[in-house]
Amino acid sequence: MSNAHQFIESWIEDSIAVIQLNRPEVLNALNREMVEEIVETLEGYDKDDRVRVIVLTGNGRAFAAGADIDEMSADTPITMDSINQFATWDRIALIRKPIIASVNGFALGGGFELVLNCDIIFADENTQFGFPEVNLGVMPGAGGTQRLTKVMGKAKALEWLWLGESMTALEAYKNGVVNRLIAPEVLFEETMKFASKIAKQPPLSLRFIKEAVNKAVDSPLVDGLQLERKNFYLLFDSEDQTEGMQAFIEKRKPNFKGK
Template identity: 45%
Template sequence: MANIAKLLAGRAQHVLQVAAKQPQLAPRFFASAANLEYIKHEVTGEKKNVAVITLNRPKALNALCNGLMLELSQALDTYERDANVAAIVITGSEKAFAAGADIKEMQSNTYSDCIMGNFLNDWTRVARCQKPIIAAVNGYALGGGCELAMMCDIIYAGEKAKFGQPEIALGTIPGAGGTQRLTRAVGKSKAMEICLTGNMISAVEAEKMGLVSKVLPADQLVSEAIKLGEKIGTHSGLIVQLCKEAVNTAYETTLQEGLKFERRTFHATFATEDRKEGMTAFVEKRPAKFSNL
């Protein structure tokens, strides 16, 4: 027994030494070994370069709680540092992407608790991720679930998906971007109607409003989202991140500020090897081989 224990200890030490030499792989190793309660995650796709994070609270229709958001943040930390991952898909079940925030968890909160604890401040990790995130929404995406989807860069929806901000019926308002991101996505009038009535909208309506990029059969949703991630992964990861930042700048600033940021970012790409390779490959009529440099 002593020899076995010594052997296992030696192997553990070896893993730690390897992880220390390869920091981009270390978080992935330990995250996959963690005992996760609220999410599942894996790397998939033909090139194993798309991470899929699945919200996994089936009995609560994937209601968002602090524990779930913490695990989601940790998974994003892992994949953001993993050089092999080009894009991330966040999804739920066929019944619910996320039916809202966990009301029982917040029911006893006071104004003082919310202010002193900066409640919901840590729920925005998805919006801060540098890599592209695709929300694959089946079923209910209500309240915090709708807000989580809107934190992602692209939303694909199943045919029976339902979106909404029903907080008004609970005597409160959206607190994780519902009044802000929704207004920017669909305009003031539609956002007012959704937020002030609490009514749900269908996937088709959401697509017409511009909230959703594409509506798909439920059984094809995740696979199509993965294909989208794979398509993004054929390009330079460096340039993809710069482009994502430029689009987000348009979303968050004035036109003139956005145009200046875009132009300077465009100029900056000329300092990269991938811009040189991309244009050279085009002229030479061959596929580009990007190096993220």
């Protein structure tokens, strides 16, 4: 395990990088330094050839129970603008490798925003998600209103954002927020099993698929189709495409190298 950071732990298992939030005494509440550590570590693993998939997980009784309110309570519009804290969050969208969230306990406020920045979300059956910011006289600021609306649709998102109540894991699953509900005792194990399946897929294909799917979320159909086509053509210049098709013809398992 790496202990170079104050608020997270990180390590590599085979070709899977794990980032574990590590402030269990405050239910992994996110302060600015912790977010910076998470994002810097994501960027490091994105460039690391040993890593094919990244898993983001909590430690203790929660994934992350929100932002650090003590840190923000004295802020003014001017101090927040000068700190420009959400610029750090924007860098998560630039990570090209798959990010899988393994969520337990609570994912509230900034913790829920961090989850929504991941590509695939696994949650234990007892997890609670929510944006309680409205109860503090504020609102989500790290993308919560936008990402939740894109996942759930306008009316459903407004209901949760206005009420500030928590949704159960089952409600999150039914609304398309969560990919899979898993028994608490095997959550991390099942997440890692899934991650290892993804890690065996051709890395360039994973990357280009992620780029195309993200384009679909944010762009008109014609723009998404153009990017999909370009990425499809580009993959025909990869060694993995040659290997994948040759292995299919020879009826054997392909050995993908990310080239």
